[in-house]
Amino acid sequence: MTPEKPSLDLLRRLTDSHVVGAVVDHGRLTRAELAVTTGLSKPTVADSVRRLESAGVLADTGERSGGPGRAGLYYDLAHGTGTALAVAIAPEGVVAEVLDVRGAVVSRATAQVRRPARPATASRALERAVRSAVEEAGAAGTGPVRLSVVSAADPVDRATGRLVHLPDAPFLVGALDPAAVLSGLVDGPVVVGNDVNWSALAELAARAPRVPGAAADAPTGPEAAPADFAYLYLGEGLGCAVVADGRVLEGAHGLAGEVAHVVVTGARGRATAFTEVFAELGLRRHEGGTAIDVARLLEAVHGGGTGGDRTLRTLAAAVTDVVTALVALTDPREVVLGGPWGGDRSVVDAVLEHVRGAKRPVVVSPATVPDAALAGARSRAVASLRSHLVDRGAGRATP
Incomplete structure (x- = not known):
């Protein structure tokens, strides 16, 4: 044939x-x-x-x-070919960047999100940051914002792009529709994804050989670094992204990787949900909330003494139980520890000690990309803008 x-x-x-x-x-x-x-x-x-x-x-x-x-x-x-918008919605606040097709930041704006974060306050912070960045870029004559990529510290419904509120969510209390908020500020599509997924894609791109002219988010080459790995995010919240054959597995509803309720060994030596370990250790930000107090956790881990050693051992054992579950279910070549405390060297070393004794040991390493969620969104935004320019040349995109 x-x-x-x-x-x-x-x-x-x-x-x-x-x-x-x-x-x-x-x-x-x-x-x-x-x-x-x-x-x-x-x-x-x-x-x-x-x-x-x-x-x-x-x-x-x-x-x-x-x-x-x-x-x-x-x-x-050509002058004024347009720009792309990359946005991160996180407990630290909202960051909005307008980027040209070469990846240069044309403008940047931030807005704080009052805690507890509810949809109305998060929406206002999102609009405020984006409007400021877009107006600054517009004054520079860069052309319209063609598209936007949003990273959000909450699960994202694949069908609608809305943020999904789950019980015990550590950050956003309620549902949020970023595309609706940005509809009057961006000329083209708004792609919304979970921050852990974007972080995993940024890590994937950073580990892969580059080919000049290739899309910014596309790993290339047969020797590309592990295309099968799990990215375990450990910050105020807990999350995981599973990368298989170079793609993030999102699940039917975009809820894959929710590891907060994986059963682990708790501080008292009993089986408990991963998220409850931090309550047992007194590492929650607020009474009754589920957000982890990262500063207090790191202070305890690095403070030494009996209390610090106990905290580190308990955390390492709990993280190792999650790693063991990931190995059993997804068989990754590597588990990458990221997030504000996940990539801490003391935490990584302690987890490595526990993993070495596991029945199915796996390579465990710290994440390498700083601000990975925004980096992933930024990379996809620039790649999509380049594709838009090519489509314009072919007559497929609006000018």
Whole structure:
């Protein structure tokens, strides 16, 4: 059976993607330089440049190449091609960044979220931060905000993009619809994801070899670092992302990785829910709440003495029980410990000591990406903006 040939439309899109990627990565280039950089023929590059220039994606800079031979025109991204918005909604507050297609931060704004965080107060903080960042970027003439990627410290319903309120949620008390809040501030789609999932994707991208021009969130190469790992987030809240074959497993309703109620060994040596261990150790932020007091936990862990050693041993045993459950269910090659206290060296070392004695030991390592949730959202936003520019060249996206 003869393989089906790729359509002309697909070939043009792939060509435009390579050309846009080369300009994004290298800056202004002539058509001859684009041909060398992309490995495409000069006529193919010339056709792509004409399409992208007509769509307002590329522009003649007015500069000419020097040296012997025929002078070439330099092309770069057109002014005002637009930006992307990356947002993080977390207990520390809301962070909004407007990014250009090269990943540079055009503007940044923050807003505090009053605790306990309820949908109305979180919505106001979200709108305030985003509006400030968008208005600052607009004043710089960067063009419209084409799309947004939101990281949220709560489970996210895959079908609606709304944040899901679960019993014993440590941060947001109620449901929130970030897409509705941003509808008047962003021209295009709003993608919402859980912060632990974005953190895992950022970790995945950081561990994978890069190929120039590849999407910012796409690991490449056969020797890419473990594509099967579990990212265990340990902060005010507790969460997990399971990465299999380079993809995060979200579950039917986006609720995969909720590990707070995994049964572990508690401070008194009895079986208890993971989240209850912190109540037993007196490490809750507020009486009756489930948010973990990270500062007090780290102070206890590093304070030494009988109390600190007991706290560290109890935490390490509980985390190891969660790791054991993850190994039994998902068989990851590695478990990455992230979050404000999960990546602490003392915690990691203590967990390693416990894991070595497990029946099915696994590699345990600290996360490597700082501010991983925002980094993951930022990476996806920039990659999506690049795809948008390619779609404009192909006539698939609105100008």
